[in-house]
Amino acid sequence: MKKLLLSLLLFPLLCLAQSYDNYTKVTAIRMVHPTREGNMTVKGYVEEGDRIGARIQGAQEEDEALAFALLALKKQAKNWQAKSMPFVPKGYDTRLQVPNMYVVQVNRFRDTIYTTAGNASIYFPEEEMEYIDPGNFINGALTEKLCFLAERNFKDEFITHQNDSLPVSQLLLNGKGIYGYTRKGFEKNVQKFDRVSTDSIFDKKKIVVDKTFWINNYVIKFEGKLQNFTAMVLPGADYPNKAVFTAGGIQLEDSEEKLALAFPCSLEYRNWGASPYNMGDNYYYTVHLMDDKGYVLFYIKNKKVDKIEVEFR
Known part of the structure; x- marks a missing residue:
């Protein structure tokens, strides 16, 4: 009887969808670790512009049956069965409201469908009411991927998880190491710069001059010794003296x-740093530098490395 009722509800939705060339997507977003004095609902975190990472995780499916269900x-x-659930906009509660x-x-x-922990009920924020699922229908409708997202213990995993690491000796520009140089040392031992750009930053006490050095599509900044190095794809750019940067054997x-x-x-953890609504593009992965010397971020766009950012400590 329960399955028959669900089928009857689905029928008009299916008929409506068949009149179009279908585009169907279900985006599941789960808040996994709230901050103190942060929002008590995933809705609040997403509206504040949070991205996929330590606070919220997500997954997407292109599945018509799932969407209509x-x-x-x-x-x-x-x-x-309905139950009042007053909205608590801020606070700290490991139970998480929604x-x-x-x-x-x-x-x-x-x-958008909002659900409580374990998908036990559907929450309507405009009513501040939850409606308790009498037969585990919500979890029964989910795909294997979305069930895994709902059940996974991200909070404990993040505590024990270790990213990969690489030695600074594997950060190479045209086969030469880049770590530990001042500006003059870099030009002498690695490569001369193509150009330099200068920005003046004003604050209440003084003017700070910020210099950025370029080698083709690589951006280098110094504060004493090299502080960061960024390699990025610049579409349409053509350089007469090509330079190649690799980090652990990976290049743009x-x-x-x-x-x-x-x-x-x-x-x-896929899609780290991606928008909650578009997880399939513009995200990054972190690789640490050994001996606590910094980290490398590999940014992904169109399933390729679009930018490599190195931050030295």
């Missing part, structure tokens, strides 16, 4: 698959 359950929920949201997009139509425009082979632990 979630929409049907939201409609059906008004027949379930940690999950599912954003369903079918062509131009878009709706290498595939994400090659990066995964080189640093599997760092790539364990």
Whole structure:
């Protein structure tokens, strides 16, 4: 009987969708670790512009059956047992009021379903009411990927997780190490700069002059010894004297698959730094430098390395 009711609710949604060339996406977002005095709901975190990482995690599916099932359950929920849940905008509570949201997009139509811990109920923020799932229907509708997202103990994993690391000797520009140089030492031992840009930063007490040095599409900044080095893809740029930077054997425009082979632990959490609504692009992975000398960030765009940022300590 429960399955029949769900099927009847799905039928008009399916008929509507079949009149279009379908674009269907379900974005699941889960708050995994709130901050003290932070929002008590995933909705609050996402609205503040939080990105995929230590606070929120997410996954996406392009699955019509999943999308229509979630929409049907939201409609059906008004027949379930209701319970008042006043909205608490700020605070600190490890129980989390409403940690999950599912954003369903079918062509131009878009709706959001909020659920409590374990997907035990559907929450309607405008009513400040939760409707208790009587038969575990929500979890039953989810795909294996989204079930794993809902159950995974991210908070404890993050405590024990270790990213990969590499020695500074594997940071090479045209085969030469870049670590530990002042500006003059860099030009003498590695390569001369193509150009320099200067910015004046004003504060209340003084003017600070910020200098940025360039070698092709590589940006270098110094504060005494080298502080950071950024390599980035600049579409359409052509350089007569090509320079190649590699970090642990990875260079710009290498595939994400090659990066995964080189640093599997760092790539364990996909989409770190991505927008909650577009997890498939513009994210990064972190690789530490040995002996606490800093870190390397590999930014991904279109499944390729689009930027490499090195920050030295």
